[in-house]
Structures are given as structure tokens and as C-alpha cells.
Amino acid sequence: MFSYIICSIKRRKAANLVTVGISVMLVLLLNLYFGSIRSYQTQLSDLSENVPIFCQITNLNGTMGNELFISEQIVEALEQSAYVKDLSYMTVVMAGEGDFKEMEYSKYLNLYVVGANDVEAVGEMTADMFSLDEQSLDELLASDRMECIVNEEVLKKRGWEIGDRITLKCYYYDPASEFQKIQLHSMGGTAEVTIVGTMKETEGKTNAIQTDIIIPGRASRNLFAQFGLKFFADTVTFHVNNPLDLNGFKEEMQDIGLMEIVPEAESSYTGYALVVRDADFIASATHLRHSTELMQSFLPVVCILVLLIGYVVSYLSGNSRREEFTLMRLQGAKKLPAAFLFLAEQMILVLIGNVAGDVLVLPASSSLSGILAVNGVLLTAYLIGAAAAYGRMSMGSVVYLLSVQQ
Amino acid sequence: MGKIIEAENVGYVYQSKYQKTKALTEVSCSFERGKVYAITGKSGSGKSTFLSLLAGLDVPTEGNLYIDGKEIREMDRDAYRMNSASVIYQAFHLFPLLTVLENVMFPMELQHVPKRERKERAQEFLAKVGLPDTLYGKMPNMISGGEQQRVAIARAMASGGQILLADEPTGNLDSQNEAVIVELLVKMAHEENYAVIVVTHNAKVAEAADVVYGMLDGRLEVVRG
Numbered sequence: 001m002f003s004y005i006i007c008s009i010k011r012r013k014a015a016n017l018v019t020v021g022i023s024v025m026l027v028l029l030l031n032l033y034f035g036s037i038r039s040y041q042t043q044l045s046d047l048s049e050n051v052p053i054f055c056q057i058t059n060l061n062g063t064m065g066n067e068l069f070i071s072e073q074i075v076e077a078l079e080q081s082a083y084v085k086d087l088s089y090m091t092v093v094m095a096g097e098g099d100f101k102e103m104e105y106s107k108y109l110n111l112y113v114v115g116a117n118d119v120e121a122v123g124e125m126t127a128d129m130f131s132l133d134e135q136s137l138d139e140l141l142a143s144d145r146m147e148c149i150v151n152e153e154v155l156k157k158r159g160w161e162i163g164d165r166i167t168l169k170c171y172y173y174d175p176a177s178e179f180q181k182i183q184l185h186s187m188g189g190t191a192e193v194t195i196v197g198t199m200k201e202t203e204g205k206t207n208a209i210q211t212d213i214i215i216p217g218r219a220s221r222n223l224f225a226q227f228g229l230k231f232f233a234d235t236v237t238f239h240v241n242n243p244l245d246l247n248g249f250k251e252e253m254q255d256i257g258l259m260e261i262v263p264e265a266e267s268s269y270t271g272y273a274l275v276v277r278d279a280d281f282i283a284s285a286t287h288l289r290h291s292t293e294l295m296q297s298f299l300p301v302v303c304i305l306v307l308l309i310g311y312v313v314s315y316l317s318g319n320s321r322r323e324e325f326t327l328m329r330l331q332g333a334k335k336l337p338a339a340f341l342f343l344a345e346q347m348i349l350v351l352i353g354n355v356a357g358d359v360l361v362l363p364a365s366s367s368l369s370g371i372l373a374v375n376g377v378l379l380t381a382y383l384i385g386a387a388a389a390y391g392r393m394s395m396g397s398v399v400y401l402l403s404v405q406q
Numbered sequence: 407m408g409k410i411i412e413a414e415n416v417g418y419v420y421q422s423k424y425q426k427t428k429a430l431t432e433v434s435c436s437f438e439r440g441k442v443y444a445i446t447g448k449s450g451s452g453k454s455t456f457l458s459l460l461a462g463l464d465v466p467t468e469g470n471l472y473i474d475g476k477e478i479r480e481m482d483r484d485a486y487r488m489n490s491a492s493v494i495y496q497a498f499h500l501f502p503l504l505t506v507l508e509n510v511m512f513p514m515e516l517q518h519v520p521k522r523e524r525k526e527r528a529q530e531f532l533a534k535v536g537l538p539d540t541l542y543g544k545m546p547n548m549i550s551g552g553e554q555q556r557v558a559i560a561r562a563m564a565s566g567g568q569i570l571l572a573d574e575p576t577g578n579l580d581s582q583n584e585a586v587i588v589e590l591l592v593k594m595a596h597e598e599n600y601a602v603i604v605v606t607h608n609a610k611v612a613e614a615a616d617v618v619y620g621m622l623d624g625r626l627e628v629v630r631g
Contacts, residue, residue, distance in 0.1 A: 001515065004504070011503045327499055330463075331513050331565070332488025398463045402495070 001337065005345045015317065016349055022313055023353020023378070024360070026306060030374040031361045033295070033302055038370055040292040044244075047285055052086075053240040053278045057271040062261035066235040067092075068271035069175035072221065075233050077256040083249040085241040088121035089233040090114055091220050095168040095213070097158065099190045109171060109184070111154070113213045115220020117141055121235065122211060124202055132197035133162065140196065144218035149197040154212045165194045168213075170223065175232050175269070187227045236271065243281055250276070303381045310385025314346050318393040325393060326401040339394035346386050347379070354378060410474055410569060410601045411437040411460060417468030418455055418624075429455040431624040432469070439568055442595045442602045444612040446629065447621030453605040454573055456621065460603060461493045461571050462486045473569075488516055491569035492562030496577035498554040500546040506532065506557050507542040513565040524564075531560040535590055552583025559590055563598075570594060572604040576611060588614045 009016055043050075056065045057074070070089070078084050093115070096108030116122045118141050119130070130137045130149060140147060150160060160166060168191050171184040193215060202211075215223075224231040240249050258274040318325070321342065328338040354375050365371055418430040429452045437443055447453050458464050459471055462483035471478045473486060487493075492513075500509050507528055514524035532542060535556040541549055546557070555575060562570050572591065576584040592614050595602040604611055612618050617631030 003515065004501075004512075007508065008503050323499070324501060324503070327501055329484075330461075330487065330493060330499070332484050332486070332516055334484050399458045402463075 001333070001341055002344075005341060005348065008345055009348065015320075019313060019317070019346065019349040020353040020356065022309065023350045023382075024357040026309065026378055026382075027354055027357025027361065027374060030302070030306070030378055031357070031365065031370070033298075034370050034373055034377075035365065037292060037295045038367060040288050040295065044285060044288040044292065047281060047288065048240070048243040051281045051284050053243050053246075053276060053281050055238050055240060055277070056275045057236040057258065058261065058273050058275050059268050059271055060259070060262050060265040060273045061267055062263065062273060062275060063267055064269070064271075065237075065275070067269065068232075068234060069173075069269050070233040070236050070271035072224075072231040072233075074256060074258065074272070075231075075236060078236065078238060081241075081252055081256070083241050083245075083252050084238045086120075087236070087238040088116070088118050089217055089236045090116035090121035091217075091232060091234045092173075093187070093220070093223075094171045094184055096171075097169075098167055099169055102186050105171065105184075105186070108169070111168070111212045112210045113148075113168065113170065113215060113220075114211045115215050115217050115223070117217030121217070121237070122214060125199065125211070129200045129202070130197055131199070135196070137197075141214075141216050142218075143216050144222055145216060146191065146193050146219055147196040147215070148193045149199050149214045150195050151201060151212045152198045153201055155195070155198055160195055162195055162197070165192055167192055172224070172229065173232075175230075187223070187229060189227055191223055191226075233271075240276070240278070243278070244285070246278060246282070303377060306378055306381035307385040310350075310382035311389045312385075314343075314386035314389035315392070317346065318342060318389055322393065322396075322401055326398055329398045330402070335394045339390045342393070343383075343386055343390045346390075347383060350379065350382050350386075409436040410439050411603075412472040413469065414472070415469035416456075416459065416466045416471055418452075418459060418464070419467045420455075429624050430459075430466070433624075433626045434469075435619060435626055435628075437569075437601045437603055439599045439601045440595055441616040442592055442604065442614060444615035444618045445603065445605045445621055445626070446607065446612050446618060449607075451621040452624040453621045456626070457493070457571055457573050457603070457605050460569075461491055488513065488565065490565075490567035491571060492565045492567055493571045493573065494555065494558040494562055494575050495572075496574035498546070498551070498558050498578070500554055500557055500561075502546055505543050505545060506537070506549065509546065509557055510560045510564050513561060517566070528560070528564060531563045532557070534563065535560045536586070550583070551578050552580070552586060555579060555583070555587050556590065559587070559594070563594070568600050570600050570602045572602065572606075574606055574608075575604060576606070576608055584608070584610065 057068065057070050058065050059068060075089055078087055093113050094109050095111045095113045096105065097111065098108070100108040114122055119125055119127055119137055127137055132140065132149070170187045170191060172187055174183050174185045199214065221231045240246070242249070253274055257272055259272060261273045261275065325338055325342065329335065358371055358375070361371065413433050413435050416430055416433040417428070420427040420429055433456060445453050445456065459466055462478060462481070465479050473481060473490065501512060504512065510528035510531055511524045514527060529542070537553060537556050537560065541553060546554055576587050579587060588611055591602050591604065594600040604615065606612060618629040620627050620629040
């Protein structure tokens with residue numbers, strides 16, 4: 001019986017080409033459909049990379065993002081949180097060279113020393129502005145070594161050289177000071193720092209913090225600890241690690257002690273409110289979720305459509321081949337095997353169309369599972385439609401079919 | 407010679423949603439191998455209905471029909487058509503997608519005869535019906551009506567059964583081809599021992615038959631035999 005299928009496939013070229021063509025079209029359209037869903041899903045999963053949620057600690061009324069007092073407990077809690085990534089913090093202390101007397105501070109206290117754990121924490125500076133001989137900038141800032149990078153102008157003016165070990169007497173801003181009356185206090189001793197690199201002066205940048213010396217963020221924290229003082233960060237920023245769980249993130253931030261901004265609150269230098277710039281992310285994620293759900297809701301319709309196409313194509317084909325079916329029955333072929341023969345032929349043609357469609361789609365598709373999904377949906381839905389059509393064809397009695405033929 | 411088909415008070419009623427039509431009434435007759443039977447009658451008299459029952463395409467609504475002693479209702483009627491009885495029609499009914507040779511090979515394919523054997527046997531049957539081998543590779547629509555009917559007869563032979571049923575086999579043929587087909591049917595009965603049962607309007611076909619039945623309003627009568 002299967003030799004009949006081979007003869008039929010060879011000899012009904014035009015009709016078979018139409019069936020194969022329809023199958024190729026269905027593969028292309030289904031790939032377009034599943035590809036759109038996949039694309040939305042990929043965009044959603046990559047959204048945190050493409051639209052990162054930026055967070056910054058501010059004072060309670062949200063008017064200040066730097067020059068704040070942010071406690072070390074908050075910095076440590078953020079460092080340990082799984083919801084936080086790319087944490088940047090920095091602090092500023094004033095310093096003077098050498099071990100001068102405290103009463104002479106106004107004469108010597110002329111160096112701004114910034115402790116930062118990465119370059120982005122230092123205002124408008126970029127990595128290309130730094131020059132280090134033996135290590136990378138990121139490596140240095142992430143360490144706790146008492147090493148520093150000095151502004152080129154300061155280096156020249158003071159006659160320092162790379163490799164010099166300098167003594168600094170540091171003063172910190174006192175968080176206990178009342179608002180508008182911030183005072184500097186001596187840390188109580190000197191620190192030895194080795195110069196390992198230089199940096200250029202920031203030019204034409206209005207928001208840049210004056211930076212004469214940069215030391216690693218961890219080293220600045222150790223400096224406070226060395227003199228028995230509490231460390232306070234000046235600025236803290238970070239990105240949300242898992243933006244798709246924003247509610248969990250916000251709950252954890254509340255547990256850490258970071259509150260939402262209260263615009264009517266009085267201004268202060270204490271940093272314990274959090275600005276979460278998630279509007280773009282939420283808008284994009286909502287749009288992508290809605291689009292994905294909308295596309296997915298059409299899946300039953302798409303399946304029914306393919307099923308109907310399978311039914312109609314097979315019904316038309318079956319109608320034009322009733323004589324062959326009747327003759328097979330007349331020769332003694334049983335109803336189901338005879339109908340199965342036509343169904344098998346139809347499915348072979350659809351399979352050929354499927355493979356041809358896959359070959360066309362393959363260069364543009366990176367997902368094998370997507371191609372398998374298309375083939376699965378197409379073959380299953382089409383098979384059901386075709387089986388229904390050929391099942392219907394096989395219902396008529398041979399006598400009736402013969403009388404129709406006559 | 408034993409009876410290969412025996413009908414006992416066979417009746418058949420067509421039942422539609424709104425009405426019943428009695429097509430056959432108390433038909434009793436028998437058919438033997440080696441003879442040509444003609445069933446004549448006007449259109450609508452029930453000839454073709456009776457032939458359909460004989461071919462196992464349907465079963466009587468009344469009475470009994472025995473094939474080789476077995477009641478047709480108890481038989482696998484598809485297997486009966488595959489192995490014992492073949493039908494040829496006025497419209498030839500050849501497979502349009504198969505060549506002449508493949509058409510004759512088809513019944514043997516259903517019987518799972520090996521390919522080489524069925525090809526050899528198909529060629530034999532085509533030679534028996536006098537079809538030149540130049541036509542074996544042609545498609546049915548490329549040969550004449552007479553040639554197509556000869557292919558249909560060769561295909562009937564290929565099933566290996568001993569019953570040949572023919573419904574107006576010469577209806578679409580000219581007189582020359584008609585004579586050839588009648589001669590072939592007679593030869594099959596007399597030389598190959600087939601029971602050949604022909605439903606016909608054609609007097610010449612009836613003349614060639616050994617037994618002639620007449621069908622009138624669903625009742626069968628012996629006209630000659």
C-alpha cells in the first residue's frame with residue numbers, strides 16, 4: 001500500500017506542491033509567532049541589564065544625594081544583601097601633610113582625601129583619567145591597602161613622586177554637628193600612605209568633587225576604625241540585583257533601615273532614605289509582560305487555526321480523491337487503513353514542508369527548542385485536522401460513493 | 407458444479423430519514439462457476455442493488471445470501487472482495503495515478519504478494535486480455551475505453567477470486583470493443599471457471615450469457631436458463 005503513497009507523491013506534483021507550500025508558510029508564520037513570544041521573554045529576562053534600576057541613598061526629604069552621613073551598618077548591610085549589586089560608596093576627609101599641631105590646622109588642612117570603593121563613586125571621574133604602574137584601578141580601589149592616587153597638579157606642587165610614602169593628618173566631618181554647623185574634628189593621629197598612581201584634574205565638570213588624593217574605600221573605613229571612630233559614607237549608590245523581585249528588594253531595604261522619601265520632612269545630612277529609579281524598568285517590564293501574555297493567550301487560537309487549515313486542505317484533497325478511496329475499498333482494503341494511507345501521504349507532505357520551512361528559518365533562529373515547538377504544534381494540530389477530514393471521507397458507504405462517482 | 411452463490415428470499419430496503427424504498431423483494435437464485443449470468447431489467451428495477459449485495463458492499467435487509475455456503479453477514483466482506491469477488495463497472499474505475507501495469511498489480515499488493523511475482527502475474531493477466539505491452543506503462547487516461555475495460559478485467563483476474571461481477575461493462579464502449587469484452591467475459595467463465603454475473607441493458611450481452619435473469623420492480627425471474 002505504501003508504494004501507492006510514493007506513486008501519488010511523484011505524480012500529483014502540483015497539488016502536492018501546494019500542500020508543501022502551505023506547510024512552509026505555516027512554519028514561517030508559527031516561527032514568527034513563537035519568535036515574538038521568545039523575543040519578549042528574552043527582553044524581559046535581560047531587562048535588568050538593559051534598564052538597570054539605579055538606587056541612591058538620600059536624606060529623608062530627598063533633597064541631597066551626597067555630602068551625607070550614611071552609617072557603616074547600612075553600608076555593610078547593603079554589601080551583604082543579595083538584592084544589591086554594583087555598590088559604590090565614598091567618603092571625604094580633609095588632611096594636611098605631616099604631623100602638624102592641631103591649632104595650626106587652618107594652615108595645613110588643604111588636601112581633600114576621598115575614600116572610594118570604585119571609580120564611579122568619585123563623581124565625574126573616569127578610568128582613563130588615572131595612571132597606575134603595577135595594578136589596575138579597580139583592583140586598588142577594591143583593596144584595603146594604604147595606597148593612594150594623587151592629583152597630578154598636587155603631586156607636582158608638593159614635589160612628591162610615585163612610590164613616596166607620605167604622612168597625612170586627617171580630619172573628619174562630625175555627624176553630631178547640628179545642621180548648617182558641620183564641624184571638622186581631628187581623627188587623633190596620622191596615617192602613612194604610599195603613592196601608587198596619579199590622576200588628571202577634572203576639567204569643565206561642574207558637579208565634580210574636589211579630589212586631591214584617593215584611597216581605597218576599605219582603607220578609609222579602616223582608618224576610622226584605627227582611631228576608634230564611626231565611619232560614615234558621603235554617598236552610596238547601587239543597582240538592584242534582581243529587579244523582577246522588586247517587592248522583596250523593597251522589603252529588605254526597609255529591614256536595613258532605608259525608608260521612602262518624605263518630601264515634607266525637614267532637611268538633614270543623615271542619609272537614610274532610598275531613591276529607587278524604577279519607573280522606566282516597571283513601565284518596560286509591564287509592557288513586555290502584557291505583550292507576552294497577550295501573545296500566549298492566542299496560542300489556542302493559533303492551534304485551532306492550524307487545525308482548521310489541516311482540515312480544509314485535507315478535506316479538499318480528500319474530496320478530489322474520493323474515487324481512489326472508493327476503488328481501494330472496492331478492492332477489499334479496509335476503511336481505516338485506506339483512510340490512513342491518505343492521511344500518511346498528507347503528513348509526509350506536511351513533514352517535507354516543515355523541514356523546508358525549518359531550513360529557511362534556521363539561519364534566523366537561535367533556538368532549537370523554538371523550532372521544535374513550531375514543529376510540534378504544527379504537526380499535532382494539522383494531524384488532528386487532517387485525521388478529522390479523512391475520517392469524514394471514510395464515513396460514506398462504498399455503494400454511496402460509487403453512485404456519486406457514476 | 408457446486409453453487410458458489412445462493413440467494414434465499416433476499417430483500418433490501420433503502421431507508422432514508424423520511425421514507426423507506428423497497429429495492430429487492432424475495433429474490434431467490436443461485437450462481438455456479440463456469441457460467442455467464444446476465445441480469446437484465448429497466449433502470450431502477452434493483453439490478454445494481456442486487457449486484458452490490460453480491461459484491462458484499464452491503465447486506466440484505468431480509469433473507470439470506472450464501473457465498474460458498476457461508477452467510478454473507480458472518481463474513482469479512484472486505485476480505486471477500488479482496489480474495490473472492492471482483493467488480494467491474496461501466497466507468498472502468500481504474501486508479502488514475504497508477505499505470506496500467508500498477509493497476510493490475512494493486513489487488514496483489516493488498517494480498518502481500520511479493521513485488522516481482524505480482525509484476526509477472528500482472529503482465530500475464532494483461533496478456534490474457536490481449537493488451538499490448540506497449541500500454542503497460544501508460545496512465546489510464548492515455549488509453550481507450552475498451553483498453554481501460556480490459557485493464558479492469560485483468561485487475562479482476564489478479565485478485566485470484568472466482569466471482570466476477572460486472573455492472574454494465576459495455577455501457578461506454580463502441581460495438582467493436584463491446585464484442586471483445588463480451589468475448590473475454592465468456593472466455594473467463596468457460597475457460598477459467600469464473601462465475602460471471604453481468605448486470606446489463608444490452609441484448610447482445612444477454613444473448614452471450616448462459617443464464618438470463620430478468621429483474622422487475624425488485625423481483626427476479628428466470629428468463630432463460
